[in-house]
Amino acid sequence: MQNQNDPKIIVALDFPSETPALELVDKLDPAKCRLKVGKELFTRSGPQLVERLQKHGFDVFLDLKFHDIPNTTSAAVAAAADLGVWMVNVHASGGEKMMTACRERLEVFGPDRPLLIAVTVLTSMNADDLAGIGITDSPEAQVSRLATLTKNCGLDGVVCSAQEAPKLKAEQGADFQLITPGIRPLTADKGDQQRIMTPTDALKAGSDYLVIGRPITRAADPLAALEAIHAEVQGL
Numbered sequence: 104m105q106n107q108n109d110p111k112i113i114v115a116l117d118f119p120s121e122t123p124a125l126e127l128v129d130k131l132d133p134a135k136c137r138l139k140v141g142k143e144l145f146t147r148s149g150p151q152l153v154e155r156l157q158k159h160g161f162d163v164f165l166d167l168k169f170h171d172i173p174n175t176t177s178a179a180v181a182a183a184a185d186l187g188v189w190m191v192n193v194h195a196s197g198g199e200k201m202m203t204a205c206r207e208r209l210e211v212f213g214p215d216r217p218l219l220i221a222v223t224v225l226t227s228m229n230a231d232d233l234a235g236i237g238i239t240d241s242p243e244a245q246v247s248r249l250a251t252l253t254k255n256c257g258l259d260g261v262v263c264s265a266q267e268a269p270k271l272k273a274e275q276g277a278d279f280q281l282i283t284p285g286i287r288p289l290t291a292d293k294g295d296q297q298r299i300m301t302p303t304d305a306l307k308a309g310s311d312y313l314v315i316g317r318p319i320t321r322a323a324d325p326l327a328a329l330e331a332i333h334a335e336v337q338g339l
């Protein structure tokens with residue numbers, strides 16, 4: 104069930120175990136943020152933790168970025184739907200057949216199905232990284248191509264950098280959801296992210312949801328860091 108407040112900030116719970124994750128979650132308000140469970144925490148703590156977070160009232164984005172053959176991937180998104188998550192994702196580079204199979208598999212879950220989105224180009228990648236895997240187009244062009252494929256397969260949106268948001272909103276329309284990691288307040292470390300934007304600029308550029316991890320979770324006072332971002336974007 105979707106959070107009626109529709110908070111735009113998704114806190115990435117990238118922790119090595121559920122103890123520090125729950126320590127932070129206990130201080131958070133589900134009216135003000137959603138939570139993302141990714142590969143590390145899910146591999147450690149599994150579906151039980153996701154259920155626990157949901158019982159606390161949080162919408163959960165299960166960020167496992169499935170990438171496999173259509174039969175395997177569609178079964179995995181159905182398992183995520185059974186778990187009751189708000190959002191689940193696959194890699195767009197898995198292609199048309201895989202994404203279509205996933206979308207079709209979720210139809211039986213009706214209107215309460217999770218949002219199904221596809222990762223375009225990881226925000227940690229720049230043009231050189233793309234060239235390294237044989238893609239000579241710019242990240243922006245590759246993101247556009249994969250977003251068009253994703254929309255044609257009937258998915259709800261993509262993971263991209265906020266830098267690509269204006270182009271994608273123009274090309275794919277306002278309803279196509281843009282979930283943007285690589286969010287960095289001005290004072291935050293870039294870390295391994297390449298295509299970054301501040302929370303304010305990202306929302307102004309057309310991001311629907313901001314995925315924010317280390318600027319909150321590694322802050323000396325994570326709650327204060329989240330509150331500062333929340334205050335910054337309030338009313339945008």
Ligand SMILES: O=c1ccn([C@@H]2O[C@H](COP(=O)(O)O)[C@@H](O)[C@H]2O)c(=O)[nH]1
Pocket residue numbers: 115117141222224225226227262263284285286294296314315316317318
């Ligand atoms: O392209 C992508 C797709 C997913 N992510 C995930 O988002 C968070 C970002 O965390 P930060 O600490 O704010 O960098 C992380 O869980 C990634 O797995 C991404 O960064 N880029």
